[in-house]
Amino acid sequence: MATDKSAPLWERLERPAPAPRQTLSAQRIASAAVAVADAEGLEAITMRRLATELSVAPMAPYRYVSGKDDLLELMVDHVYAGMRLPAGLGWRESLHALAMGTRELMLEHRWLAQLPPQTKLALTPSRMAVAEQTLTALDGLGLDPDTMMGIFRSVDAYVHGAMSHDSAVEAFMSAQSLSTNDELRTELAPLMAWHMRTGRYPTYQHYLRTATRKDDRQGQFDLGLNCLLDGIAARVTI
Amino acid sequence: MATDKSAPLWERLERPAPAPRQTLSAQRIASAAVAVADAEGLEAITMRRLATELSVAPMAPYRYVSGKDDLLELMVDHVYAGMRLPAGLGWRESLHALAMGTRELMLEHRWLAQLPPQTKLALTPSRMAVAEQTLTALDGLGLDPDTMMGIFRSVDAYVHGAMSHDSAVEAFMSAQSLSTNDELRTELAPLMAWHMRTGRYPTYQHYLRTATRKDDRQGQFDLGLNCLLDGIAARVTI
DNA sequence: ATCCGCTCGATACAGTGTACACAGAAGGGC
DNA sequence: GCCCTTCTGTGTACACTGTATCGAGCGGAT
Numbered sequence: 178m179a180t181d182k183s184a185p186l187w188e189r190l191e192r193p194a195p196a197p198r199q200t201l202s203a204q205r206i207a208s209a210a211v212a213v214a215d216a217e218g219l220e221a222i223t224m225r226r227l228a229t230e231l232s233v234a235p236m237a238p239y240r241y242v243s244g245k246d247d248l249l250e251l252m253v254d255h256v257y258a259g260m261r262l263p264a265g266l267g268w269r270e271s272l273h274a275l276a277m278g279t280r281e282l283m284l285e286h287r288w289l290a291q292l293p294p295q296t297k298l299a300l301t302p303s304r305m306a307v308a309e310q311t312l313t314a315l316d317g318l319g320l321d322p323d324t325m326m327g328i329f330r331s332v333d334a335y336v337h338g339a340m341s342h343d344s345a346v347e348a349f350m351s352a353q354s355l356s357t358n359d360e361l362r363t364e365l366a367p368l369m370a371w372h373m374r375t376g377r378y379p380t381y382q383h384y385l386r387t388a389t390r391k392d393d394r395q396g397q398f399d400l401g402l403n404c405l406l407d408g409i410a411a412r413v414t415i
Numbered sequence: 416m417a418t419d420k421s422a423p424l425w426e427r428l429e430r431p432a433p434a435p436r437q438t439l440s441a442q443r444i445a446s447a448a449v450a451v452a453d454a455e456g457l458e459a460i461t462m463r464r465l466a467t468e469l470s471v472a473p474m475a476p477y478r479y480v481s482g483k484d485d486l487l488e489l490m491v492d493h494v495y496a497g498m499r500l501p502a503g504l505g506w507r508e509s510l511h512a513l514a515m516g517t518r519e520l521m522l523e524h525r526w527l528a529q530l531p532p533q534t535k536l537a538l539t540p541s542r543m544a545v546a547e548q549t550l551t552a553l554d555g556l557g558l559d560p561d562t563m564m565g566i567f568r569s570v571d572a573y574v575h576g577a578m579s580h581d582s583a584v585e586a587f588m589s590a591q592s593l594s595t596n597d598e599l600r601t602e603l604a605p606l607m608a609w610h611m612r613t614g615r616y617p618t619y620q621h622y623l624r625t626a627t628r629k630d631d632r633q634g635q636f637d638l639g640l641n642c643l644l645d646g647i648a649a650r651v652t653i
Numbered sequence: 654a655t656c657c658g659c660t661c662g663a664t665a666c667a668g669t670g671t672a673c674a675c676a677g678a679a680g681g682g683c
Numbered sequence: 684g685c686c687c688t689t690c691t692g693t694g695t696a697c698a699c700t701g702t703a704t705c706g707a708g709c710g711g712a713t
Contacts, residue, residue: 187609201692224670234693236671245670294529294583300606305616312618322626324638330580331639335569338576342568345532365538372543380550381543388560400562401569407649408642439660462701472662474702483701 187302201233203241207255210248211286218348219288222248249296256286257303262310268413269406271314272328275307276336276402283340290337290344297337318413328409335405343394358392439471441479445493448486449524456586457526460486487534494524495541500548506651507644509552510566513545514574514640521578528575528582535575556651566647573643581632596630 209230214222224245228235242248260278262271283289308329315325346361355361373382390396447468452460462483466473480486498516500509521527546567553563584599593599611620628634 187606199691223668225668236673236694237692239671240691291532294579294586297579298583298587300603300610302610302613302615305610305619309616309619312622316618322622323628323631323634326622326626326629327635327638328642330635331573331577331642334576334580334639335573335643336576337579338572338574339569341532341535341575341579342572345536348532349536368538372538372540375540377540378543378547380554381547384550384560384564388564390561391564393561396561397565397568400565401572401643404566404569404646404650405573405639405643407646408644411645412642461699463699474663474704475661477702478660 201231201237201241203251205231206238206241206248207251210252211255214252214288215286219291222288224248246293246295249292250299250301253289253292253296253299254301254303256282256289257301257307260303260307262307262314264310264313266314268315268318269410271311272332272406272409273402275311275329276332279333279336280340280398283336283344284347287344287348290341291348320413324412328412331409332402332405335401339398339401343398346394361392439469439475439479441489443469444476444479444486445489448490449493452490452526453524457529460526462486484531484533487530488537488539491527491530491534491537492539492541494520494527495539495545498541498545500545500552502548502551504552506553506556507648509549510570510644510647511640513549513567514570517571517574518578518636521574521582522585525582525586528579529586558651562650566650569647570640570643573639577636577639581636584632599630 206227210222210227213226213230222245224238225235227238227248231238238248242251260282262274262278266274311329311332312325315328320328350356350361353364355364369385372378373385385391444465448460448465451464451468460483462476463473465476465486469476476486480489498520500512500516504512549567549570550563553566558566588594588599591602593602607623610616611623623629
């Protein structure tokens with residue numbers, strides 16, 4: 178029986194491997210790809226590069242993934258599998274853990290923030306598990322199902338938005354070999370100075386002159402997250 | 416199309432004068448690119464495609480943009496220039512207008528959500544203007560500058576995260592020629608059914624069975640936004 | 654009239670994703 | 684023992700990408 182390409186990727190993977198040959202496997206492919214992306218960024222992920230990394234012909238991985246999109250899904254699932262949310266906490270602690278866990282994951286794997294849209298949507302088993310755990314933490318609070326899912330998605334949206342920005346900054350810094358926030362500011366200074374010289378942004382200029390923790394990304398993240406959780410609290414406690 | 420050196424001298428001489436010069440400009444380039452991306456998505460944006468759209472040689476636009484990244488920045492600035500935030504509102508209405516304006520912009524130009532990270536960071540004049548207007552709306556409330564910027568960035572992060580998801584969904588739908596949410600659900604049903612058959616997601620399954628407004632994206636967006644704004648309110652009103 | 658500099662054209666190149674046909678090994682039935 | 688199907692990985696090829704480079708011809712300053 179031929180491999181049924183119309184079946185979902187995940188179903189195909191869970192079918193018993195009819196292959197005693199086994200120099201390649203979805204696992205090996207995924208972790209090799211993740212290793213490359215972690216070390217050199219998403220743009221280093223190339224079917225050829227992946228193949229050489231696995232000491233295999235360029236087209237070989239196509240036996241396991243139907244294309245690059247599939248590969249990216251596999252990578253996402255691979256790293257999300259490492260995320261464990263502590264159970265038995267209250268709703269707020271659970272959402273906080275969800276946010277912090279996702280943040281950590283996206284810091285460790287900066288490429289997560291630059292995936293193409295169809296991959297961002299991918300409903301992989303590990304992601305389903307995260308959703309399941311979060312929904313469970315929100316269960317039994319008297320919320321209707323739509324609100325439960327809405328809360329989960331809102332936190333997820335905030336985390337993704339914030340981390341998309343943060344990891345873009347960090348990718349930029351490492352691309353320019355900047356290691357401190359001061360170096361970053363120095364790098365951006367000429368552009369910023371030019372903007373300010375137009376005189377169109379007086380309030381922004383005032384911010385630049387008086388702010389003190391301009392680049393505390395962790396603090397920024399916490400501020401927004403706490404605001405969001407506070408707002409959710411008002412809807413949870415009946 | 417090649418300069419045919421073997422053609423008779425006289426034919427070569429009578430060929431139309433190569434250029435009524437100033438055919439290109441940053442404006443023309445930006446709006447042509449935006450038009451293509453709006454109609455066919457970001458992946459249709461190709462230096463060659465852009466050139467043919469402008470009836471010009473592939474390398475011609477490089478006189479105005481130093482590469483594709485520059486082009487994308489130009490496009491971002493071009494569409495953000497159309498965003499006007501009403502002035503004279505209170506802080507909450509202003510933040511709400513910022514969120515809704517950005518949402519509308521990202522719905523109108525779905526490619527905004529799939530830009531590469533360095534372009535997402537781009538500090539273009541139009542984006543600076545949006546930041547300026549928002550900061551102005553937050554001024555005079557007794558907030559310290561860091562908190563002002565933090566609030567602006569939090570709202571922006573939420574909007575980007577939420578819309579990144581939403582416009583990925585819509586890109587997927589239009590790619591599969593699905594027009595209604597029911598069609599979308601039908602398309603995803605086999606995958607979802609497979610996940611559910613594993614029995615690993617009981618709470619998710621319960622959600623699927625009992626939820627009623629599963630795909631009300633506007634409602635989801637509003638829920639999270641209102642939560643966030645409520646949380647901010649607690650920090651604004653001292 | 655001459656020259657310079659800017660704008661745009663033509664060509665070329667390395668690198669991308671992936672379609673396609675083929676080689677060889679694994680294991681079951683005779 | 685053999686053969687034959689089936690799966691795995693190989694080799695080659697193609698259309699397409701971003702962009703470096705060189706050169707042609709116009710406009711304006713000298």
